[in-house]
Amino acid sequence: MAFEQDHSALLTGARTGVAGAETVPPLGRSGSKEFTSRIVPPLLAVASVIGIWWALYAIYPRLLPSPLSTVQEAIRLLSDGTFFFHMYQSLRRVFVGSLVAMLFSIGVGIYMGTVVMGERFFQPLVVLGLTIPGLMWALIAVMLFGINEFSPYFAVTVTIFPMLVINIWAGVKSLDKELIDMSHVFHFTKRMKITQVILPQLVPNIFAATRYGLGLAWKVVVVVEMFGTSNGVGYQVMKSYQVFNMEGVIAWTLTFVLAMIVIEYGIINFAERRLTAWRPKIDVWRR
Amino acid sequence: MAELLVKDAEKWFRREDGSPFKVIDRLSFEVRAGSVTVLIGPSGCGKSTLLNSIVGLEKLDRGELLFVNNGTSHERPLIGYVFQSPRLLPWKTVGENIALALKGAGASRSGWDSQVAHYLKLVGLEEYANQFPLYLSGGQRQRVGLARALAVESEVVLMDEPFASVDELTARQLRETTRRLCEQLQRTVLFVTHNLAEAAYMSDFVVTLTRRPASLDEYVTNPLPTPRRWGPEIYNFAAQLENKVTLKEDGD
Numbered sequence: 001m002a003f004e005q006d007h008s009a010l011l012t013g014a015r016t017g018v019a020g021a022e023t024v025p026p027l028g029r030s031g032s033k034e035f036t037s038r039i040v041p042p043l044l045a046v047a048s049v050i051g052i053w054w055a056l057y058a059i060y061p062r063l064l065p066s067p068l069s070t071v072q073e074a075i076r077l078l079s080d081g082t083f084f085f086h087m088y089q090s091l092r093r094v095f096v097g098s099l100v101a102m103l104f105s106i107g108v109g110i111y112m113g114t115v116v117m118g119e120r121f122f123q124p125l126v127v128l129g130l131t132i133p134g135l136m137w138a139l140i141a142v143m144l145f146g147i148n149e150f151s152p153y154f155a156v157t158v159t160i161f162p163m164l165v166i167n168i169w170a171g172v173k174s175l176d177k178e179l180i181d182m183s184h185v186f187h188f189t190k191r192m193k194i195t196q197v198i199l200p201q202l203v204p205n206i207f208a209a210t211r212y213g214l215g216l217a218w219k220v221v222v223v224v225e226m227f228g229t230s231n232g233v234g235y236q237v238m239k240s241y242q243v244f245n246m247e248g249v250i251a252w253t254l255t256f257v258l259a260m261i262v263i264e265y266g267i268i269n270f271a272e273r274r275l276t277a278w279r280p281k282i283d284v285w286r287r
Numbered sequence: 288m289a290e291l292l293v294k295d296a297e298k299w300f301r302r303e304d305g306s307p308f309k310v311i312d313r314l315s316f317e318v319r320a321g322s323v324t325v326l327i328g329p330s331g332c333g334k335s336t337l338l339n340s341i342v343g344l345e346k347l348d349r350g351e352l353l354f355v356n357n358g359t360s361h362e363r364p365l366i367g368y369v370f371q372s373p374r375l376l377p378w379k380t381v382g383e384n385i386a387l388a389l390k391g392a393g394a395s396r397s398g399w400d401s402q403v404a405h406y407l408k409l410v411g412l413e414e415y416a417n418q419f420p421l422y423l424s425g426g427q428r429q430r431v432g433l434a435r436a437l438a439v440e441s442e443v444v445l446m447d448e449p450f451a452s453v454d455e456l457t458a459r460q461l462r463e464t465t466r467r468l469c470e471q472l473q474r475t476v477l478f479v480t481h482n483l484a485e486a487a488y489m490s491d492f493v494v495t496l497t498r499r500p501a502s503l504d505e506y507v508t509n510p511l512p513t514p515r516r517w518g519p520e521i522y523n524f525a526a527q528l529e530n531k532v533t534l535k536e537d538g539d
Contacts, residue, residue: 037396178372179376180376182374183346183391184343185342185343185344185389186365186392187365187385187391187392188390188391192387192391195378196387197376198380200376200378277419278377278379278421280378
């Protein structure tokens with residue numbers, strides 16, 4: 001009898017639990033698992049690079065400095081304040097140049113994607129810009145403007161501008177027409193269309209362009225600093241190179257990489273997560 | 288309350304080879320103030336083109352679209368539009384989507400919150416104002432689209448097969464909600480559908496169009512009483528509409 005009652009409850013979907021005593025099943029991954037899955041893969045990537053370096057050092061000890069002595073040199077740079085001064089100079093050049101390029105590229109990219117005449121005018125210029133190496137711009141900038149702050153700004157801006165424009169232009173080309181029509185129907189102003197409808201659709205393109213652009217900007221700034229300034233990371237690398245201080249060259253490169261990691265994970269990733277919080281997480285490989 | 292007059296509307300398009308073809312041919316009808324006029328016709332006959340012309344996404348080649356309010360006509364007033372897919376901005380919350388439409392309509396900022404809450408309550412989604420659209424079901428998103436179209440408080444509302452992309456049970460709930468709101472708010476509504484039972488349920492008047500190029504076939508007054516209820520009489524009237532549309536197509 002009791003057995004029948006139990007089953008009839010199941011069949012009718014009646015709840016047998018006490019009200020308020022409902023237990024919530026585990027929803028998704030726990031916080032610690034999420035943290036582990038986020039931290040472990042990049043740490044493994046770094047560890048694998050160090051492992052290879054150590055192995056090469058073991059094979060060619062006269063060619064490569066040891067990871068330990070290089071880290072000691074990097075710690076010295078960090079502790080005596082040299083790093084912060086020169087890194088600040090390089091960062092400033094990278095950011096100012098990138099910011100100017102980004103502002104122009106968003107405007108030009110949207111113009112190219114929305115106005116046929118704009119596309120016809122800028123397309124050959126952008127293609128031309130893409131074919132000129134950053135090193136050429138670095139040389140031209142120093143020759144044109146001399147050893148001053150304008151040279152790195154100019155070199156960074158003109159080097160990354162075409163690549164940023166290509167990304168933004170491609171994004172504008174794939175804008176959702178239905179949303180643009182909706183904004184027209186509901187009488188959105190031009191400003192509303194740009195800020196509320198077009199730019200949010202370009203966020204993935206802007207982030208892709210930012211990542212690639214910053215990487216390229218660093219390279220250009222280092223080259224300009226090597227022969228066109230009297231401070232910055234590139235200048236320090238050149239100084240170490242001139243006295244054949246391999247630890248110094250690699251230590252500066254490492255600190256440089258460290259700064260890039262901080263920017264990538266501390267700023268870009270954070271901003272991207274904030275700006276794409278509306279998008280449900282997709283698990284492509286789930287079974 | 289405004290009424291919408293479509294007078295001698297004509298619209299042409301070009302094929303890929305450049306040759307012109309007519310989509311709408313001297314089409315005239317009226318959408319009476321405070322009523323729901325349902326537009327039915329064969330696929331591809333130009334119904335959506337007409338709606339796009341009314342909201343300014345397309346331009347008629349000949350003819351006029353007049354929005355008449357108290358005897359005076361207006362060029363292109365604000366029009367609420369419920370699209371076939373909801374067309375919500377996925378990066379904005381439900382409340383923000385409606386608020387943006389209110390901003391576009393020039394509504395006073397101080398009234399946005401209360402208006403958003405009011406219209407979300409009317410469509411039964413008052414608890415979802417802070418949710419992002421991609422976390423809602425298809426039916427819920429379409430309700431938000433309906434709330435947005437009504438919230439701008441335009442006198443004319445267009446609905447282009449608004450329930451075509453949701454399942455039948457959800458569509459039935461949405462029809463009931465929409466019809467109830469149309470009766471309650473007395474908006475002038477032009478509703479496009481392929482579903483004859485939906486046309487019978489939603490309409491005060493039915494405009495049937497011919498095959499492309501679309502012109503007026505018949506203007507039918509819905510004899511069913513309001514408030515509308517689902518029942519056999521809906522299907523009877525739908526059968527009558529089906530006879531009209533099918534017979535005309537057979538006779539071509």
